[in-house]
Amino acid sequence: MVEPAEDAESAERRLRGRLAEVEARIAAQHRAVDGIVESARDANADDEHDPEGATLAWERQQAAALAAEAQAERTRLLAALERVAAGTYGRCEVCGRPIPAGRLEVRPAATRCVEHAG
Secondary structure (H helix, E strand, O other): OOOOOOOHHHHHHHHHHHHHHHHHHHHHHHHHHHHHHHHHHHOOOOHHHOOOOOOHHHHHHHHHHHHHHHHHHHHHHHHHHHHHHHOOOOEOOOOOOEOOHHHHHHOOOOOOOOOOOO
């Protein structure tokens, strides 16, 4: 259930807005990985032993990790949208009490109240 301060429609709108941001991040990180791979394809440098900075492999892994993190957030947001549709969004999965609106503002996909978040 959604707290009176926020109805299901506004919760869904906020979640969909956040989802759009996350999907844009995922696409950007995939483009970054593709760009790194493409630039390494034509390079003849031994980036693994370059003392001047990060290696292409490290940059590729960093971009891939950021994409994976965004993908995990996307999954949580989609689950939150399912809870909105089911009428259970905004309720702690442990105790059933409402999740404070401030927590949902910061973590819109939260499934637990502050007490049970640990």
